[in-house]
């Protein structure tokens with residue numbers, strides 16, 4: 001059987017022009033958001049797209065959603081070509097772009113879903129029935145008659161999500177559906193995706209490693225418009241099975257260059273928090289290296305180690321090995 005989504009050398013280059021003043025020549029900025037991305041998503045699977053800011057995730061979703069024209073290459077969704085059959089593609093997909101402004105705040109929750117249901121050509125009674133069914137599944141039936149402006153951010157996001165499901169599309173494009181949600185709402189949505197949408201084909205972009213781990217059958221790691229690695233969460237982690245990561249939390253100003261220079265350290269990243277610095281070092285044998293790292297940190301003036309642990313590799317570590325940067329940077 002054909003894959004539900006077939007992406008074929010999809011390329012998108014943005015060229016923005018800018019002129020500061022009439023006498024100054026126009027300056028051009030070129031961004032290669034997608035570079036010949038090729039990917040098949042089999043029917044009924046959840047495919048994760050994991051990558052840092054600016055990696056090209058949203059651009060890929062927008063191309064598949066027929067909102068952005070690719071520069072070259074194409075894609076087919078349930079056999080329909082995004083360039084030649086965009087209307088068929090639109091009828092086949094549900095898109096959730098995680099923007100609470102994409103519904104009407106002066107309408108009630110139910111009115112929004114009925115309105116968008118009608119745009120999807122449901123009859124009045126079908127739209128109402130479907131709206132109530134989805135509101136019930138989202139745990140929002142008791143708020144159905146409240147205006148969206150009176151709902152919480154998490155509730156609004158559930159309605160944005162429900163809107164993508166109104167017409168029962170076989171393919172869902174979910175662009176960071178849980179971003180910025182508090183943990184309860186994020187968990188609700190993840191459970192919904194896992195338990196109620198298991199028959200759909202889903203492309204899910206996320207920054208959250210544990211979300212990708214929990215929901216995705218396969219994951220593509222994307223960086224600077226290119227797919228760097230592809231596999232099940234387990235396969236991806238197997239690729240860095242030989243590595244450990246050392247997580248060290250310190251106060252003061254650690255000399256990161258010296259840590260990087262330790263024999264056996266493959267990578268060292270730092271994240272500055274309000275009160276401390278979080279260091280993550282990768283090595284083939286984290287336990288072996290631990291004492292050398294600790295000794296060196298103790299020698300650094302004003303540096304105090306607050307916490308120290310060796311962890312098994314995560315998807316973020318896989319990404320770091322491949323690209324030299326972390327997804328959550």
Ligand SMILES: Nc1ncnc2c1ncn2[C@@H]1O[C@H](COP(=O)(O)OP(=O)(O)OP(=O)(O)O)[C@@H](O)[C@H]1O
Pocket residue numbers: 014015016031032033051052053054055056057058059060
């Ligand atoms: N309309 C546009 N015009 C010019 N450049 C753009 C446009 N849309 C996106 N870009 C650029 O394309 C690149 C990819 O952006 P995109 O939004 O796809 O990244 P992303 O992976 O979704 O990032 P994030 O995690 O921040 O959502 C970025 O460098 C971005 O600045």
Ligand SMILES: [Mg+2]
Pocket residue numbers: 057058059175
């Ligand atoms: Mg994005």
